[in-house]
Amino acid sequence: MTVLSSKSIMDRLFHENPQKRLVITPIISHEDQIAHGSIDLRLGTEFIITKRTKYHLLDPMQENIESQIEQYQDKIYIGYKRKLVLQPRQFVLGSTLEYIKLPNDLLGYVIGRSSWGRVGLIIATATMVGPGFSGSLTLELVNLGEANLALYPGTRIAQLVLHTMDDEDRGYISKPEAKYIGAVGPEFSKIHTDKEWKLLK
Amino acid sequence: MVLKMMSQNELSELSILFEIGFLSDRIVKALFCYTVGLQRIDEEILREALIFLRAVEKAKDNFPPIIIEKDTYFNLIIYRLVLSTCSELEGKNLMAEIAEMRRKLEGIISRKRINEKLDSIVKFFNKISEKTLEEGNNFFKSLEGHKHYINDKRAIELAIERILSQEHLLERLRSEEFPTNTQEKVISLLLKISSKIYRKLASLAEENADIIKLPPELQEQLTQILQINAERYNQLISLTYEISELLEASNVRHFPLGVHYALESIISDFQKDVLIIVSLSGDSNLSYLDLPTILETILKYALDKEEMVKLRDDMCQRILIFNIPKLERDNLFLHSSIANRIGSYLLEYYETFPKIVSSKNFSDFVSFLSSFDLKDLEKQEIEKVRVAEQSLKKIKNWITTVASDLLSTHIFGPSYMFSFFKYTFNTDNQESEVPLKSRLKIITEEIKQLNYTRNVEIGKEIEKIEKYTIDDSLANKEVLNLISKIKEEIKKITEGKRYTLELFEEEVYFLISSISNLIPPNEILDFKSRKSRPAKIISILNASWLLKLSHINEVYKLLNAKTSKEKSQVDIKLDSLIQKAIELSEIHRRMRESTK
Numbered sequence: 001m002t003v004l005s006s007k008s009i010m011d012r013l014f015h016e017n018p019q020k021r022l023v024i025t026p027i028i029s030h031e032d033q034i035a036h037g038s039i040d041l042r043l044g045t046e047f048i049i050t051k052r053t054k055y056h057l058l059d060p061m062q063e064n065i066e067s068q069i070e071q072y073q074d075k076i077y078i079g080y081k082r083k084l085v086l087q088p089r090q091f092v093l094g095s096t097l098e099y100i101k102l103p104n105d106l107l108g109y110v111i112g113r114s115s116w117g118r119v120g121l122i123i124a125t126a127t128m129v130g131p132g133f134s135g136s137l138t139l140e141l142v143n144l145g146e147a148n149l150a151l152y153p154g155t156r157i158a159q160l161v162l163h164t165m166d167d168e169d170r171g172y173i174s175k176p177e178a179k180y181i182g183a184v185g186p187e188f189s190k191i192h193t194d195k196e197w198k199l200l201k
Numbered sequence: 202m203v204l205k206m207m208s209q210n211e212l213s214e215l216s217i218l219f220e221i222g223f224l225s226d227r228i229v230k231a232l233f234c235y236t237v238g239l240q241r242i243d244e245e246i247l248r249e250a251l252i253f254l255r256a257v258e259k260a261k262d263n264f265p266p267i268i269i270e271k272d273t274y275f276n277l278i279i280y281r282l283v284l285s286t287c288s289e290l291e292g293k294n295l296m297a298e299i300a301e302m303r304r305k306l307e308g309i310i311s312r313k314r315i316n317e318k319l320d321s322i323v324k325f326f327n328k329i330s331e332k333t334l335e336e337g338n339n340f341f342k343s344l345e346g347h348k349h350y351i352n353d354k355r356a357i358e359l360a361i362e363r364i365l366s367q368e369h370l371l372e373r374l375r376s377e378e379f380p381t382n383t384q385e386k387v388i389s390l391l392l393k394i395s396s397k398i399y400r401k402l403a404s405l406a407e408e409n410a411d412i413i414k415l416p417p418e419l420q421e422q423l424t425q426i427l428q429i430n431a432e433r434y435n436q437l438i439s440l441t442y443e444i445s446e447l448l449e450a451s452n453v454r455h456f457p458l459g460v461h462y463a464l465e466s467i468i469s470d471f472q473k474d475v476l477i478i479v480s481l482s483g484d485s486n487l488s489y490l491d492l493p494t495i496l497e498t499i500l501k502y503a504l505d506k507e508e509m510v511k512l513r514d515d516m517c518q519r520i521l522i523f524n525i526p527k528l529e530r531d532n533l534f535l536h537s538s539i540a541n542r543i544g545s546y547l548l549e550y551y552e553t554f555p556k557i558v559s560s561k562n563f564s565d566f567v568s569f570l571s572s573f574d575l576k577d578l579e580k581q582e583i584e585k586v587r588v589a590e591q592s593l594k595k596i597k598n599w600i601t602t603v604a605s606d607l608l609s610t611h612i613f614g615p616s617y618m619f620s621f622f623k624y625t626f627n628t629d630n631q632e633s634e635v636p637l638k639s640r641l642k643i644i645t646e647e648i649k650q651l652n653y654t655r656n657v658e659i660g661k662e663i664e665k666i667e668k669y670t671i672d673d674s675l676a677n678k679e680v681l682n683l684i685s686k687i688k689e690e691i692k693k694i695t696e697g698k699r700y701t702l703e704l705f706e707e708e709v710y711f712l713i714s715s716i717s718n719l720i721p722p723n724e725i726l727d728f729k730s731r732k733s734r735p736a737k738i739i740s741i742l743n744a745s746w747l748l749k750l751s752h753i754n755e756v757y758k759l760l761n762a763k764t765s766k767e768k769s770q771v772d773i774k775l776d777s778l779i780q781k782a783i784e785l786s787e788i789h790r791r792m793r794e795s796t797k
Binding site: 010013014016018023025026027028029030045076077078079080081082097099101134136153154182184185 | 378379380381382461714718719720721723724726728731732733735774777778780781784785786787788789791792793796
């Protein structure tokens with residue numbers, strides 16, 4: 001199980017066998033985005049913002065929790081060259097501009113870029129990307145700094161590090177719990193669909 | 202001529218009435234009014250529509266009419282004359298043709314069939330008249346309201362209240378988030394206009410207050426002038442308020458960015474300095490609004506010349522507002538239907554209509570009319586001009602419709618044909634000036650001529666679609682000549698900008714394989730050079746259509762979708778992938794350009 005080098009990432013991106021091909025699209029500049037064993041990912045254009053005034057309790061055991069979660073949150077679009085201002089301690093769901101599809105023998109980790117971290121921006125808490133995953137990655141953005149932060153879609157905001165697996169997994173797409181397959185932007189939480197809630201009720 | 206193209210067997214309800222002269226220009230006007238949403242209804246049209254309805258009902262019991270009323274016959278002749286300006290038919294031949302047409306018509310359509318047709322027309326016009334009456338009543342009620350206020354000398358105060366409320370709305374919109382800064386520019390412009398209108402109204406209010414000091418006869422005159430002005434301002438405010446509401450419906454909460462980028466990218470191939478706003482409306486039609494032209498038209502009644510010049514500087518860029526039906530906001534397959542609206546806009550931008558009928562412009566046409574020996578009508582010059590105007594408008598619509606279809610086919614390739622067939626053709630489109638079957642024929646012929654049919658899948662799809670087209674062997678030479686002339690103009694406009702068969706073949710099949718594997722089809726990979734490039738938006742639309750028509754079962758199989766519910770979930774997923782692909786390809790292109 002090794003970390004993919006920049007060369008291996010390029011080999012995988014242009015692999016002629018679709019089953020082995022790593023898809024990260026669009027890559028604006030391969031030279032600039034792929035370096036030191038990772039791929040820079042950019043901020044997308046869709047965001048989910050929590051409506052603080054409506055929010056009182058998030059309890060996955062509640063009836064109609066799915067629609068309640070959607071009521072607490074609002075999806076907005078920020079165009080290219082426009083900005084989203086993130087207030088101190090504000091939590092927003094964003095996504096990568098890139099759509100990612102991992103072959104069944106690769107696993108990835110999303111990590112923040114140090115330059116953003118130093119101004120207080122946290123980009124992800126759920127960082128693992130499973131083999132066979134297909135979709136945009138949802139980023140959990142939080143401003144832990146003291147000043148407002150302007151976030152522009154298209155900015156390089158995260159990094160993806162890839163590992164090979166010692167054996168091929170059956171792939172995210174075929175798992176019944178693959179809740180976020182094919183997402184093209186940030187998705188509302190589907191925590192209520194976890195099996196254990198039935199056991200706890 | 203134009204109408205003959207519908208084929209004798211396929212005559213629609215409207216064309217039958219048109220051919221026998223029942224469909225008068227006044228009704229065309231009423232229909233026109235109806236189709237533009239009754240924004241400009243007046244009492245005369247309302248009355249005419251109702252008179253027509255009664256005439257149709259009466260005609261039902263007495264058909265075929267023994268005597269054709271002079272006016273009706275006159276209208277028939279005038280339409281023929283107008284149509285002949287496109288076909289260069291001589292007057293005598295024209296009259297002979299009318300006579301022959303009538304004979305043919307009476308010979309082939311039974312009284313029973315005509316009555317059935319009339320029945321459906323009555324229902325259709327009942328629907329129109331109900332709506333017309335309702336809208337008309339509302340309109341007149343609002344006018345009565347105005348008069349009441351004017352008499353109370355409160356019309357100006359009311360206009361001031363409305364303009365202040367509009368300013369309030371615009372200020373609120375300033376804090377909203379929009380996909381581009383175009384909306385902000387328009388908001389600033391509207392705020393400027395509002396403040397100018399406010400100042401004008403304030404000075405009118407002062408004049409109003411001073412009226413009482415004048416002698417009674419002057420008081421009456423001035424009151425009338427103030428009344429007219431107040432009405433104009435109130436109408437102006439209503440229109441600018443409508444524009445503000447369109448802006449409100451274009452904010453980031455309302456729709457994905459793909460639609461916006463698609464429109465912007467396609468139009469910028471033809472015109473660089475145009476700004477686009479995409480708004481959602483409750484209306485089921487796609488439409489567009491050329492904002493500076495509209496504003497200039499309405500403002501010239503309210504502002505003086507100097508102020509207009511200043512405003513024109515602020516409106517140096519063209520701003521187009523495209524309206525998309527709310528229900529269809531995520532329906533990317535409609536994007537190709539938007540092509541028709543883009544086509545209409547570009548035809549206006551390139552001033553195509555005068556080029557097609559260059560030697561027969563309006564003034565030529567009026568003098569052409571005068572050369573006819575229509576003794577009874579000689580004194581009715583104004584009527585002639587009015588009828589001529591209406592008729593010319595009808596012809597313009599005919600040419601614009603055909604030209605938009607051809608232009609859209611060149612810009613969008615087969616995706617326009619698929620979209621037209623699925624959405625426009627399958628709706629009961631009463632608005633189309635050209636029969637839908639004829640339009641479909643023109644579009645499919647053009648696709649074949651552009652050689653797209655060398656791709657087997659396109660060939661198969663065209664075969665299916667062609668069953669629904671009309672046999673154009675009945676169309677006469679003049680119409681076919683006119684279509685050729687339109688094609689020539691379209692080729693000039695799209696030179697170097699049209700979507701090509703080569704690009705289609707280079708990109709579309711790669712993109713289909715991407716979507717089939719649940720990857721947004723936004724990027725073309727070159728495996729040899731290990732480079733990639735953004736796909737053309739039109740290629741994405743074409744790939745989406747071909748996937749939907751020819752490959753969808755492969756995707757259902759891949760995702761194990763068996764029931765109709767599962768299949769529809771897959772369809773939704775695919776739609777969102779394609780919508781995203783349009784956005785990504787455009788951002789990719791822009792970022793590459795800015796890093797060059």
